[in-house]
Amino acid sequence: MLQAKNITVSFGGKKALRGVDFTAQPGQITAIVGPNGSGKTTLLRALTGEVEHNGTVSLDSHDIAGMKGWELAARRAVLPQAAALAFPFTVIEVVRMGLFGGTSGGDATVPSAALARVGLSGYADRLYQELSGGEQQRVQLARVLAQVWHPVWQGAARWLLLDEPVASLDIAHQLLVMGIARDFAKVGGGVVAVMHDLNLTAMFADTVAVMAAGQMVAQGPMAQVMTDDTLSHAYGCGLRVSVAPPMTSTFVLPHTAQLTHDIGPLAPFSAVRTNTGC
Amino acid sequence: MAAITDALLDTPKGGREVTARRAHLWLLALLVISCLFSLAYGAAGTSLWGALSKLATGQVLSDMERVVLWDIRAPRTLMGASVGASLAVAGAVMQGLFRNPLADPGLVGVGAGAGLGAISAIVLAAWLPVAFIDLFGNWLVSAAAFFGGWASTLLLYRVATRSGRTSVATMLLAGIALGALAGAVSGILVYMADDTQLRDLTFWGLGSLAGATWPKLFVAGPLILASIAAAGFLGRGLNAMALGEATAHHIGIPVQRLKNVAVMTVAASTGAAVAVAGGIGFVGIVVPHLLRLATGPDHRMLLPNAALLGASLLIGADVIARVVIAPAELPIGIVTAVLGAPVFLWILLRRRGLVDL
Ligand SMILES: Nc1ncnc2c1ncn2[C@@H]1O[C@H](COP(=O)(O)OP(=O)(O)OP(=O)(O)O)[C@@H](O)[C@H]1O
Ligand SMILES: [Mg+2]
Numbered sequence: 001m002l003q004a005k006n007i008t009v010s011f012g013g014k015k016a017l018r019g020v021d022f023t024a025q026p027g028q029i030t031a032i033v034g035p036n037g038s039g040k041t042t043l044l045r046a047l048t049g050e051v052e053h054n055g056t057v058s059l060d061s062h063d064i065a066g067m068k069g070w071e072l073a074a075r076r077a078v079l080p081q082a083a084a085l086a087f088p089f090t091v092i093e094v095v096r097m098g099l100f101g102g103t104s105g106g107d108a109t110v111p112s113a114a115l116a117r118v119g120l121s122g123y124a125d126r127l128y129q130e131l132s133g134g135e136q137q138r139v140q141l142a143r144v145l146a147q148v149w150h151p152v153w154q155g156a157a158r159w160l161l162l163d164e165p166v167a168s169l170d171i172a173h174q175l176l177v178m179g180i181a182r183d184f185a186k187v188g189g190g191v192v193a194v195m196h197d198l199n200l201t202a203m204f205a206d207t208v209a210v211m212a213a214g215q216m217v218a219q220g221p222m223a224q225v226m227t228d229d230t231l232s233h234a235y236g237c238g239l240r241v242s243v244a245p246p247m248t249s250t251f252v253l254p255h256t257a258q259l260t261h262d263i264g265p266l267a268p269f270s271a272v273r274t275n276t277g278c
Numbered sequence: 279m280a281a282i283t284d285a286l287l288d289t290p291k292g293g294r295e296v297t298a299r300r301a302h303l304w305l306l307a308l309l310v311i312s313c314l315f316s317l318a319y320g321a322a323g324t325s326l327w328g329a330l331s332k333l334a335t336g337q338v339l340s341d342m343e344r345v346v347l348w349d350i351r352a353p354r355t356l357m358g359a360s361v362g363a364s365l366a367v368a369g370a371v372m373q374g375l376f377r378n379p380l381a382d383p384g385l386v387g388v389g390a391g392a393g394l395g396a397i398s399a400i401v402l403a404a405w406l407p408v409a410f411i412d413l414f415g416n417w418l419v420s421a422a423a424f425f426g427g428w429a430s431t432l433l434l435y436r437v438a439t440r441s442g443r444t445s446v447a448t449m450l451l452a453g454i455a456l457g458a459l460a461g462a463v464s465g466i467l468v469y470m471a472d473d474t475q476l477r478d479l480t481f482w483g484l485g486s487l488a489g490a491t492w493p494k495l496f497v498a499g500p501l502i503l504a505s506i507a508a509a510g511f512l513g514r515g516l517n518a519m520a521l522g523e524a525t526a527h528h529i530g531i532p533v534q535r536l537k538n539v540a541v542m543t544v545a546a547s548t549g550a551a552v553a554v555a556g557g558i559g560f561v562g563i564v565v566p567h568l569l570r571l572a573t574g575p576d577h578r579m580l581l582p583n584a585a586l587l588g589a590s591l592l593i594g595a596d597v598i599a600r601v602v603i604a605p606a607e608l609p610i611g612i613v614t615a616v617l618g619a620p621v622f623l624w625i626l627l628r629r630r631g632l633v634d635l
Contacts, residue, residue, distance in 0.1 A: 050524055073530025086377035086520040087575030090294070097518055097529060147529065 001025055002076075002159060002190060007046050007055035009039075016042040017053070018214045024207070026157030026190035029181055031201045031222075033194075034211035035235050040194045041081055043211065044163050047192065048078050060156060076159035077147035081167070081194070083140045085128050091115065091139050092124040098146035110149045114142040119176060133168045141165060141177060151189025160184055162193040166200065178204045198239075202226055202250040210234045226250060298579035301572065305586035309359070312593040316355040317347060319597055349492075357490035357498070358596045359589035361555045364502040364547035366588025367509050367581060369562020370569075372431070374516030374577055375540045376438070376449060379570070379625065382563040383548040386453025388430045389559070390460035392545075392552040394467075395426025400478050401467045420497050424549030430456055431541045431548075486609050487555055487596050498554040505546035506585050512540055513578030520575070558611050560618020561588055567625055 002024040009017040017039045024030040032040045045051045049064045049072065057064045059075060077098065085094065095111040115121060118138040123131070128139060141162075148158040160181065166174040174197070181191045182204055195201045201208060201222070208226055209219040212234040218225045231239045231252065238255025318326035329343045339347075365383075372381045372388070383389050399422035406418075434456060438449035468479055515536040518526035527533045551558065565588045569580055595613040602608055 045524075048528060050527065069527060069532050070530040073528065076528075078525070078528040080522070080525060083525065084522055087379070087570065089517075089520065089575055093517075093574070093576065094521075097521060 001061070002047065002057075002059055002192065003061075004043070004047060004057045005055050007043065007053050007057070009042050009046055009051055009053045016214055017046065019055070020211075020214075020216045022047075022209060022216065022219065024159075024190055024192050026159075027185055027188055028206035029185050029191045029193060029204055030207040030209065031193050031195045031205035032209045032211060033196070033198065033201055033234075034217070038211040038234075039214045040211055041163055042214075044078075044161055044192065044194055047161060048072075048076070059159075073147065074153070074158075075148075075156065076161055077144040079140055079144045079160070079162040079165055081163040083136070088127050088129055090124070091120065091126050091128055091131070094128050094139055095142045095146050098143035107149070110146050111142070114146040114149065115139075117145060117180060118142045119173065134170065134173060137165075137168050138173065138177070141180070145180070148189070151184050151187045157188055157190050159190040159192065162191065164194050164196060166195075166197065174200060198226070198231070198252040202241075202252065223250065226252065294574035295576070295579070298573035298576065298583065301569075301579070301583055302586070305583055305590065309586050309590045309593075312590040312597070313355050313359065316358065316593045316597050317351050320346065320351055320600055353492050353495050354487050354490040354596070355593060357495050357554060358487050358593040360495070360499055360502045361487070361551045361558065362561060362588040362590070362592025363506060363585040364551045364588075365558060365561040365592070366565035366584040367506050368544045368547040368551070370566040370577070370580055370584045371509050371512060371516070371540050372544050372562070373566055374512070374519060375435070375537065375544070377520060377522075378449065379567060380563065380622075381449060382560070383427070383431075383544055384557065384559040384562060386434055386449060387456030387460060388427050388434065388453075388544065388548050389552055389557050390457040390464075391430025392423040392427035392549045393557060394460040394464050395422035395424070395549065396553050397464045397467050397479060398422055398426075401471045401475055404472070404475065417497055420501060420550055420553040423553035424501065424546055426460070427549040427552070428542065428545035430460065431544050435537070435541065486599075486607070486611075488607060490554070494554050498550045501546050501550040505543045505550070508539055508543050508546075509581050509585075512536065512543070513576070513581055516540070516577040517575075556609075556611065558592070558614050560614050560622060561592060563625075564618045564621045565591060567621065 004020065004022040007017050007020045007022070008015065020039070020043060022032075022043060032043060034040050042051065046053045046055075047057055049057065049067075059067070059072075064072060092111055092115070095114055098114075099110065112121075112124060115124060118141050120135065120138055120142065123135070123139070128136060131139065144160065144162075148160065151158055162181065165177050165181070169177060178200060181193060185191050185206070193205075195205070205222050207220065208222045210217040210225060210230055217234050218230050226241055228239060228241050231241065232255070239252055240255050241250060241252050243250050314326070326347065329339055329347055332339060332343075368388075369382050372383055372386075373379050375381070383392075396419050399419045403418060434449065434452055437452045468476070471479060515526065515531045515533075518529050518531045519533075519536070521529075523533055526536070565584050566580060569583050569587060573579055573583065592610070592614070595617065596610050599608040599610045599613045602613075
């Protein structure tokens with residue numbers, strides 16, 4: 001279990017998180033949603049021990065502050081929101097970097113298997129910097145997968161902490177990546193994913209945590225948390241959660257009646273904007 | 279150099295690791311050849327081959343041959359190798375640490391900081407007891423140069439790195455400011471210096487291997503060897519740093535320790551090199567860059583290869599400095615600048631814009 005208690009993070013006097021509690025169970029996908037700047041990335045960085053914070057973060061009831069870097073690296077892998085690479089490494093070299101801390105180390109087949117898993121089999125010897133944005137993001141995901149290749153290791157669950165894993169992916173690859181996360185959780189691993197796409201969240205997340213203005217607004221099973229009220233309140237605009245009769249899956253749509261209030265009178269492109277704006 | 283240029287022309291990317299391993303051997307051969315050249319050529323007409331054939335047939339060397347080969351050319355060659363290797367390794371480590379191919383101790387003020395240390399030691403030594411100077415004189419200059427290099431590397435990293443990201447523009451500009459400041463303080467010290475000290479300073483400031491002696495080599499050598507050996511442990515960590523500090527931490531790299539060791543390595547090798555040879559520019563930028571083009575950016579291969587190529591390159595530059603206007607000598611810094619500055623400009627031109635740097 002990955003648990004954060006009463007986390008407060010300040011950046012030069014400005015509080016990005018105020019007393020946030022958060023729990024994620026292995027075997028589940030836990031999604032963190034919320035508007036821009038609400039503190040999702042900051043919470044994830046507190047969970048990895050990367051930012052200074054008050055409060056405690058524990059992994060299977062061990063305080064991570066007392067764990068060594070390599071111990072943590074063996075238990076969890078992190079996909080950052082934005083990843084940069086300094087020198088012209090090839091794709092396979094980048095994926096192999098994931099092996100340094102993890103314990104898949106001995107197995108030389110892991111990096112190519114990880115690449116195949118994200119649909120980049122033929123890319124091993126390409127230069128990372130020459131790939132498209134979405135391809136680069138999938139290489140980073142492959143690196144993260146290589147680090148914790150076996151979701152359960154020495155009897156303990158391992159964790160994937162993903163900050164917007166599908167942000168620059170096309171719809172097919174969004175489904176591929178979320179499928180990878182689901183498979184990882186299905187066999188006992190834990191996944192925490194920061195998400196912006198509420199429909200994808202509804203489709204894949206077991207537990208949802210909603211953040212707004214540095215605070216945790218709600219956390220619980222997806223169907224209980226994703227309600228008109230909670231989401232509309234968190235995002236500050238009208239949202240309607242429905243269950244589509246033929247598929248019985250949950251989906252979220254903007255409340256069109258409020259659109260004119262939020263973004264002004266709609267020009268001829270209103271049809272397009274109603275699908276994306278809110 | 280043939281191996282390098284071959285590799286530059288067509289390197290199958292998949293085989294980069296193999297190419298890099300093979301490059302170890304080529305570069306070792308190149309180093310042996312350049313050492314032989316450096317022993318064979320010089321202002322005095324003494325012939326290495328003549329001496330070798332005398333030795334082979336059991337004859338005794340003349341005094342002239344012994345002095346020229348053993349007391350002058352041998353320490354000079356070894357000093358060239360150590361200084362070249364340390365400059366190239368310092369460049370490669372600094373570039374890995376700053377995640378930028380343009381970081382070079384000479385360019386960003388670390389060399390100037392080390393120089394300030396060395397100058398302070400030479401000038402301020404006048405206030406120290408004579409017995410102390412007799413014993414530790416050589417060490418004092420090296421230690422002061424090391425300290426100056428360490429302080430400026432640390433300061434530069436602090437200034438240029440915000441929340442794990444190093445801004446190149448800040449790094450280069452801060453480096454210029456740092457270099458100017460160190461230069462100004464050095465100027466004040468030079469103004470304070472007496473005549474003997476001035477001679478020492480001028481000699482040192484020319485950037486030359488001409489002052490190489492066995493005792494100097496015994497001072498600088500261990501520091502340089504130690505820092506090159508330390509760099510050998512940085513390969514994996516520097517590779518991970520290419521993904522950024524945060525990700526390196528996530529992968530399990532002890533980032534803070536890595537940075538400390540890297541800064542110390544840069545300071546020790548730059549400091550030692552500057553203390554014995556003055557300011558020699560561009561080796562630290564050209565050597566790692568050529569190697570990255572030829573065999574890829576993997577620091578586990580890059581660092582040892584840089585040491586080998588840097589050593590050969592500086593020995594080669596020293597041979598050129600000795601023979602080009604013989605019997606006079608060019609300062610070696612001029613040779614490395616003439617060879618290195620165009621390569622530096624070429625690197626700049628190949629990059630798309632400052633944002634990309
Ligand atoms: N390094 C930093 N220095 C100062 N303020 C920061 C820093 N990182 C984040 N913040 C602030 O903390 C708040 C939360 O930022 P955070 O990155 O956690 O948001 P987020 O929920 O991930 O947003 P997004 O959806 O845009 O990724 C923001 O107001 C941001 O300006
Ligand atoms: Mg974010």
